[in-house]
Amino acid sequence: MSILLMVSRAGAGSVICASYGETDLSTQAEHSSTNRRDFLFVATGAVGAVGAAAVVWPLINQLNPDASTLALASIQYDVGPIAEGQSVTIMWRGLPVFVRHRTAAEISEAQAVPLSDLKDPETDEARTKPGHEQWLIMIANCTHLGCIPVGESGDFDGWFCPCHGSHYDSAGRIRRGPAPKNLVVPPYEFLSDTLVQIG
Amino acid sequence: MSEHSTYVPGNAVEKWLDDRLPVVRFAKEHLMDFPTPKNLNYWWTFGAILVMCLGVQIVTGIILAMHYTPNVAMAFDSVEHIRRNVNGGRIIQATHAVGASMFFIALYIHMFRGLFYGSYKAPREILWILGVVIFLLTTATAFMGYILPWGQMSFWGATVISNIFTAIPVLGESIKQLVLGGFAVGNPTLNRFFSLHYLLPFIIAAVVALHIWALHVPGNNNPVGVDVKDSRDTVPFHPYYTMKDLYGMVLFMIPFAWFVFFAPDILGHPDNYIMANAQVTPAHIVPEWYLLPFYTILRAIDFNVLFIDSKLGGVIAMGGAMLMLLIVPWLDTSKVRSGVFRPMFKWFFALFAINFVGLMYLGAQPAEGIYTVLAKVCTGYYFLYFLVILPVLSRIETPKPLPTSISESVLGKNAHA
Numbered sequence: 001m002s003i004l005l006m007v008s009r010a011g012a013g014s015v016i017c018a019s020y021g022e023t024d025l026s027t028q029a030e031h032s033s034t035n036r037r038d039f040l041f042v043a044t045g046a047v048g049a050v051g052a053a054a055v056v057w058p059l060i061n062q063l064n065p066d067a068s069t070l071a072l073a074s075i076q077y078d079v080g081p082i083a084e085g086q087s088v089t090i091m092w093r094g095l096p097v098f099v100r101h102r103t104a105a106e107i108s109e110a111q112a113v114p115l116s117d118l119k120d121p122e123t124d125e126a127r128t129k130p131g132h133e134q135w136l137i138m139i140a141n142c143t144h145l146g147c148i149p150v151g152e153s154g155d156f157d158g159w160f161c162p163c164h165g166s167h168y169d170s171a172g173r174i175r176r177g178p179a180p181k182n183l184v185v186p187p188y189e190f191l192s193d194t195l196v197q198i199g
Numbered sequence: 200m201s202e203h204s205t206y207v208p209g210n211a212v213e214k215w216l217d218d219r220l221p222v223v224r225f226a227k228e229h230l231m232d233f234p235t236p237k238n239l240n241y242w243w244t245f246g247a248i249l250v251m252c253l254g255v256q257i258v259t260g261i262i263l264a265m266h267y268t269p270n271v272a273m274a275f276d277s278v279e280h281i282r283r284n285v286n287g288g289r290i291i292q293a294t295h296a297v298g299a300s301m302f303f304i305a306l307y308i309h310m311f312r313g314l315f316y317g318s319y320k321a322p323r324e325i326l327w328i329l330g331v332v333i334f335l336l337t338t339a340t341a342f343m344g345y346i347l348p349w350g351q352m353s354f355w356g357a358t359v360i361s362n363i364f365t366a367i368p369v370l371g372e373s374i375k376q377l378v379l380g381g382f383a384v385g386n387p388t389l390n391r392f393f394s395l396h397y398l399l400p401f402i403i404a405a406v407v408a409l410h411i412w413a414l415h416v417p418g419n420n421n422p423v424g425v426d427v428k429d430s431r432d433t434v435p436f437h438p439y440y441t442m443k444d445l446y447g448m449v450l451f452m453i454p455f456a457w458f459v460f461f462a463p464d465i466l467g468h469p470d471n472y473i474m475a476n477a478q479v480t481p482a483h484i485v486p487e488w489y490l491l492p493f494y495t496i497l498r499a500i501d502f503n504v505l506f507i508d509s510k511l512g513g514v515i516a517m518g519g520a521m522l523m524l525l526i527v528p529w530l531d532t533s534k535v536r537s538g539v540f541r542p543m544f545k546w547f548f549a550l551f552a553i554n555f556v557g558l559m560y561l562g563a564q565p566a567e568g569i570y571t572v573l574a575k576v577c578t579g580y581y582f583l584y585f586l587v588i589l590p591v592l593s594r595i596e597t598p599k600p601l602p603t604s605i606s607e608s609v610l611g612k613n614a615h616a
Contacts, residue, residue: 063377063378065381065387069381069387089478093383094383094385094477096478140478141362145359145510147358147484148480162484163480163483163484163566177501178498178501178513179510180509
C-alpha cells in the first residue's frame with residue numbers, strides 16, 4: 001500500500017513538473033499523507049483487479065469437468081449374473097468400479113479383523129449394504145496414485161497394487177504399502193435385490 | 200562485459216540499420232566477439248547441443264502436429280498413421296521421440312557439469328535458477344508429450360502423476376479434476392495436454408533467451424573456476440567456440456542418428472504400443488527413463504512422518520528433490536568454484552552422480568524386497584548431499600591452491616605435458 005502511494009505521489013509530481021513546474025500547483029492536500037489522487041489511484045486499481053479476476057475465472061473454469069462428463073454421474077447395473085467368487089469391472093464417470101461377489105470365507109475374514117490392525121479404520125459393515133454383505137462395490141483406483149489393483153492377490157486375500165506395492169484386504173481396506181486410504185466406496189443403493197444404482 | 204564491441208558498420212546500409220535496430224551489432228557482440236575463457240572443455244559444448252535439441256523438437260513437433268489427432272478414439276491410430284503412411288513420418292516421429300531422450304541426456308550432463316564446476320556460484324545464481332526453471336518446464340513438456348500417443352503407459356503415467364495432486368489436503372481432488380477436466384484421465388485431458396505440449400517449448404525458448412542473457416552478463420565459468428582477469432584469458436566465441444560447439448553437436452548426433460535409424464523404440468516401453476485402456480493397469484508402470492530418479496524418490500516414502508501420510512510425504516520428497524536445485528547456490532558456500540581443486544567434494548560429487556544413476560535404475564524395478572530398501576538409501580543420500588554435505592564441506596574442506604589466472608593454468612598444463 002505504501003509503495004502504491006509513493007508511486008502515485010512521484011507520478012503526480014512528475015506530471016506537474018513537466019507541464020507547469022511542481023511548486024505552482026502543489027496544494028496543501030498534496031502534501032498530506034493521502035489525497036484525492038491517491039484515492040482515485042487505489043480505487044481504479046481495485047476495480048481493475050476485480051475486472052481482471054472476473055475475466056480470468058472463466059478461462060480457468062473451462063478446465064473443470066464439462067456438462068457431458070458430469071452427465072454420466074449416475075448408472076444402473078444388474079449384479080445378478082455375477083457368480084460367487086467372481087468380480088467384474090464396470091465404468092462409472094470414466095472411473096473403473098469393482099463389483100465383487102464375495103465368498104462366505106472372505107466376508108468372515110473381513111469381519112474378523114480388529115479395527116486396531118487397520119491403517120484407515122473402517123468396519124466391513126460400513127463398506128457394504130445391510131443384507132447385501134456379499135457385494136463389495138468400490139472404485140477400482142488405488143488410493144495411492146490411481147493404478148488398478150489386481151484382484152484375489154496380495155498378502156490379505158484381497159487386492160494388490162503392482163505399481164507401488166499396496167495390499168488391500170477382502171473388504172478393500174488398505175493393510176500395507178504406501179496407499180493412505182481404503183479403496184473408495186462410491187455412493188450407491190440397491191434398487192431391487194440385484195439392481196444397483198451407482199452415483 | 201558489454202564493453203567489447205568492435206563493430207563498425209561497414210557501409211551506409213549497415214550504418215542506417217545500426218542507428219535504428221542494432222541487430223547486427225548485437226549478433227556480433229554476443230555470437231561472434233563475445234570473450235570466452237580459452238580453457239573450456241567439451242563438457243561446455245552441451246549448452247549449444249541443448250539449443251540444437253530444442254530446435255529439433257520444435258521443428259519435428261510442428262510437423263507431427265500436422266498429422267496427429269488429439270482425440271481418444273483416434274490419437275493412437277494417428278501416431279501409427281504417421282509411422283506407416285506419412286512420407287518420411289517413420290523418421291520424423293522417431294526423431295521426435297528419441298529427441299526427447301537425447302534432450303534429457305544433454306540436460307543432465309549440462310546440469311552435472313554445472314554442479315561439478317560450481318557454475319551456480321556468485322555471480323551466476325540467476326543463470327543457474329533459470330536453468331532449473333528450464334529443466335522443470337522441459338520435464339513438464341516431456342511428460343505431456345508422452346501422453347499424446349495414447350498408449351497404456353501414456354494413460355497410466357498420466358493417471359499416476361495427476362493423482363499426485365490428490366495428496367494435497369482438502370483441495371486435492373478438486374485440483375485433480377480441474378487439471379484432468381474429468382474424474383479420470385480422458386479426452387479433455389488429452390486435448391489440453393496437446394495444447395500445452397505445443398505451447399511450452401516456446402516458453403522454454405523464451406527462458407533459454409533469458410538464460411543466455413544471464414550468462415552474458417558475468418560471462419562463462421570455466422574448468423578452473425577462476426575469474427577472467429584480462430584479455431589473455433579469453434578468445435572470441437567465433438570461430439573458436441562456434442567450431443568447438445559444432446564439433447560437439449556432430450559427435451552428439453552420431454548416437455542420436457543410431458537410435459533414430461536402428462532402434463527408435465529401444466528407449467520406449469512396449470506397453471505403449473497397446474492402446475490406452477482404463478480398465479487394465481500394466482503390471483509395472485514405468486515412466487520414461489529420464490524421470491526415473493524422481494519417481495524412485497516418490498515411491499521411497501512409504502511410511503508416515505508425524506501427521507504427514509506416506510502419499511503426501513512422497514510427493515513432498517519428489518517436489519523437494521527438484522526444487523532443492525534452486526537453492527544450491529546458497530547451500531554450497533565454498534569460495535572455490537571448480538571441483539578440481541576440492542579434494543573432498545570431488546568424492547562426494549562422484550558418489551552423488553553414481554547415486555543418481557542408482558535412483559534411475561531403482562525407478563525401473565518393482566517396488567518390493569531389497570529395491571525398496573535401496574530406494575530409501577539412495578533417496579537419503581540425494582538429500583544428504585545437498586542439505587548436509589555441501590554446507591559442511593564448505594566449512595571444513597581445505598581446497599588446493601588455485602592458479603592465479605586461466606592463462607597460467609593453461610600454460611602450466613602444457614609445460615608438464
